[in-house]
Amino acid sequence: MSLSEAKNHLHPADTAPGDQRVDRLDIFEELKSYLLGLGLSILLTATAFFLSGTSLVWGPSIPVALIVLAIAQMGVHLVFFLHITTAPDSTNNVLALAFGVLIVVLILGGTVLIMATMNRNMAVSAGTMRMHLENGLGTRGVTARGVVAPAALEAIVPRVSGVVQSVDCDVKTKVKAGQTCAKFDAHRYEAVVAEKTAEVKSARALLEKREADLSKAKADLERREASPDRRPSARGATDKARAAFEKARNVVEAEKPKVGELESALQNAELNLGAANIVSPIDGIVVARNVRLGQTVAPGADTPLFVVAANSDVAQLQISLRASDVGQVRIGDKAVITVAAYPGREFSGEVSQILPVQPTGGTDLAASVIITAPNPDGLLEPGTPAMARIVTK
């Protein structure tokens, strides 16, 4: 070592990083410093490795503890190996280090913060992502709300009047043909049926009696005509028997239509009794109910008691489009239908009709569009609000 370098080495104001304070050139002190650093490092490293595999400590705290241990060990390295201290002769080195630490904290902290925020904001639900992927991000589309319209409607109207005694169907009830939806108080109709039944019975009994009389008169007449007795007294008896026969025949003839009348009256009464049971004429789903318990209804009212939508393999969705969107939609365009009841499920259909509507004041709705979609499982129930996205070309 040259003299000047030795002198430099004893410069009082500064220390190079890695050098011990040069005014006490004690080899053993320096060795002690390295040994102390090694010992502390081994201790900290061993603790860190132990902590990483242990279940003795509350789990979430371990990464934090590991980071703290790492920072401590870096400090140990800086002080005991690199001899960066807080002594005044090391100020420049410490300042440079502090600046470096600032930059490191900015890079690491900033990156983690920004990327975590972006990750959170980029989160896209799987359904939306799939819709984008299937439709293609580049394709254009028109989205509108609508209601699933039934394929055919059947109104149930009352044929008799009465007080509603029970209501068994409500909106959304699935019904079979012949299923009872409501019942009227039927006592009145039962009484009529009983009365008519009794009348028919007595009329039939009477008719039978008259017919018996008739056959008796007929037999009497035949016996007298077949008699070989040609005396005037016998002839007179024969005429009498013929007159009796004809009278009996007239009575029977007169009685028969009466029975027929009574029978049809009974039939009518039975029909009325049956009409007190309100039944669905078709398989389908109830889409409207205008009757309530205790209500008195009479035939001829404007509103039907129930409206039943027939089951169908095809669902129709009616949506309203804004004026600005109508021009893009063509018949035959594909559409994706979603309903709230089946989240994530998509029904495909296509535009089957475009019905222009007169724009009314205040709205800019310009057209009704009918989208027809296959509906084999009946999942698109009539009356369900639905969302349709028409993929335009």
Place this chain on the structure above:
Amino acid sequence: MTYVDTAVGRGDLESDLAHSIPRRTLGYAEGDLASKRIVVGFGFWVFLISDIIMFSAFFAAYVVLVDNTAGGPNGRELFNLTSVALETGCLLTSSFACGVASIGARLRSNVWFHGAMAATFVLGAAFLTLEVRELGGLVAQGDGPTRSAFLSAFFALVGCHGLHISVGLLWLLTMVAQVYAKGYRADIMRRNLCFSLFWHALDIVWVALFTVVYLVGMRQ
């Protein structure tokens, strides 16, 4: 900017600038200027800090991408803590040996200097061998840097540190050769100072690395 700022040590001042600087300025500078060893050491210290800042970018990338395994294995399934503990031990004792070597150099003791440098080299090479074996094993089993974003970031970070270690080992060999050939000259001792700073700094980076990548990674 003055002559004082550009001067990097008294030896240089005497040889190069003495004739062009008035005596008085020189006398003033002599009393206040840092020695060349201090300036070189500080300059290299600044370089090391910039190197650590570069490592911090790799760390940031790793922390962001650590969960993006693309259906592939995560750190917990890949890392072998025994191997990492061995690597850590090697590098720590290597760093200690490097410190002992700088004491040996100051003592002008060939036995201490060369002995400690040899230990530094052997331990550093052992670390590098373990690391190369680990990374090579990952590539061989199909979990190379192309497997997922996590593994890309892992290989970039660990590989960059390994590259620094490799360069450091080559530097160590040249230092030993220089001391052997030229003795404990002031300029060579300045280089040796820089080398030991470099080696210690790599150990500091490894502390951050084994903590953030391996120990925290094993807990996920």
